[in-house]
């Protein structure tokens with residue numbers, strides 16, 4: 001297939017491009033580089049021996065998106081492009097709704113105009129909000145608690161309405177749990193701007209000496225050791241999930257929702273210990289207050305993806321930590337070094 005990947009130079013997008021190219025698909029990539037670096041493209045080429053056709057463009061720009069569809073015979077779209085910081089979305093809701101929701105509306109309108117009706121959408125476990133029943137199945141109630149999460153819920157609804165209006169569409173809504181890790185080569189990985197908001201990049205930056213200590217956000221949750229529990233998933237497993245989802249939507253029209261996670265939760269302190277084991281570096285930490293909005297526990301039931309997509313996450317936390325560490329230690333300044 002010729003696949004248009006939006007947000008292709010971002011963390012998950014880049015890993016997915018590698019897997020798509022390795023599987024023999026052609027990739028057309030679009031990104032406005034709002035949260036990624038163009039150097040990623042040469043690393044993708046280095047890993048796969050293949051080029052993606054890259055457009056530095058904003059999906060909000062209808063003319064540019066039209067041009068991309070006009071110049072390439074796109075079979076399907078994998079839509080990662082979005083802003084993803086929860087605190088930023090609270091501070092700047094208009095920017096988030098505009099970028100994520102309007103961007104998707106614009107993309108889908110152009111898809112329809114060019115007769116492309118297959119889309120894999122990056123949704124998030126955050127759409128479930130603070131649900132109490134674990135593990136989370138796809139039919140758990142949706143109750144996102146911040147603007148970022150609400151953009152994802154809204155886009156899911158929009159795509160359902162699009163399918164209802166025209167049953168020729170073929171849509172996969174993928175709800176990711178907590179992506180971590182990096183390509184095992186250490187050549188591509190997560191390169192956040194500024195102070196990392198997420199646990200794993202924070203740990204790896206402490207490990208390379210960029211940050212002094214990790215602050216654990218609360219040890220008084222109702223979990224075994226009191227710290228938050230999450231379903232961490234290796235980014236390469238997540239990437240292969242997209243290939244399976246593409247196969248599913250290429251097989252025929254419909255709309256499908258899948259959790260992509262391992263089904264196992266680990267606490268913050270378990271992650272710290274796993275990272276120390278994998279890297280041999282000790283991670284100084286202190287216990288701080290809870291972060292507003294954080295759930296105690298979040299992990300999924302991945303059965304639906306296993307049975308319908310024949311997809312399972314195969315990489316455990318040791319591999320996640322080892323690969324995150326390889327990436328960070330070999331690229332202490334991320335992609336900056338070229």
Ligand code: NAD
Pocket residue numbers: 006007008009010011012013030031032033034035036057058059060079080081082083084099103122123124125176177178179
């Ligand atoms: P990322 O920020 O690394 O990648 C997103 C990419 O989209 C960036 O390269 C950015 O420059 C690009 N982009 C943003 N707005 C754009 C626009 N208007 N036009 C063109 N490009 C645009 O993030 P990621 O971690 O790779 O996440 C990819 C997707 O997965 C996002 O939709 C995100 O919301 C979703 N997701 C991520 C996580 C996570 O923890 N990383 C969890 C659940 C869901």
Ligand code: UFG
Pocket residue numbers: 084086124125126127176177178179197198199200202214215216217218227228229230268291294
């Ligand atoms: N944590 C710390 N210290 C830190 C960072 C995080 O203790 O410096 C803790 C959090 O309190 C939480 C766990 O580590 O218990 C994981 O936190 P992350 O910020 O890495 O991940 P979240 O589960 O909070 O959220 C992430 C993304 C969301 C996405 C969600 C589900 O940030 O956008 O996963 O996919 F929606």
